[in-house]
Amino acid sequence: MHVRQIAIFLENNPGRLADISHTLAVSNINIRALSLADTADFGILRLVVNDTDKAQKVLKEQGFTVGTTDVLAVEVPDKPGGLDSILQVVRTAALNVEYMYAFTKKSGETGILLFRFDDLAGAEQIFRAAKLKVLDGEEVHNL
Template structure:
């Protein structure tokens, strides 16, 4: 139930994010989720896309440094307390969240939380045991 995510390192410079989006659009890559984090010198753009290998290739050919990482996609009800429910279960299991971001699917009934855990296998087992739905990359792209 792991989802492949790409991470793109970019300078904190005007136009770099637009350049990445243009490269992906020109390659017909559909972005399903994204997160941008920055430091003083560079940013990290995390993306879940419909074609990880093609996105990685076109971005590298465009001069960007691109990595690939596994994350977990957890589906929760899009209602007050949805995130709190998952985080309580994560805390109870003693899991450490390295980072997370979220999006709401088109139906508006559920939200999808993207997590990177220190111990991914333990996180999968714990979340499934607690009854949470983990989505595959294909399921995310179908939303």
């Protein structure tokens, strides 16, 4: 199972991010990683949380437009060249990254990269063939 990411549509209005964080807080949902894409008119908040279904439900109840997408999680050593070793694989395979973000699992030891590809299964095969450590969804959600 892949990592299931939640994406939320946001108008650029003051306080909207706090509305989301508050909704998650009162529902006792923990955020593993997040990334915010912003344009002049709107934003898209992407989250990986410990309980995707619950988060999706409570956010919808609050009137947000919510979608889920699978992303690929790859573990890297938290040291210089960690990201590069993976992106060289991406480049060699001519994979197109829609977007990516990262967080550290334990500082100085491991970091986790989250990738959004159009062809997730194809990318996963290439990563595995390159002996990269692709993480199971369960593992990331329950960190």
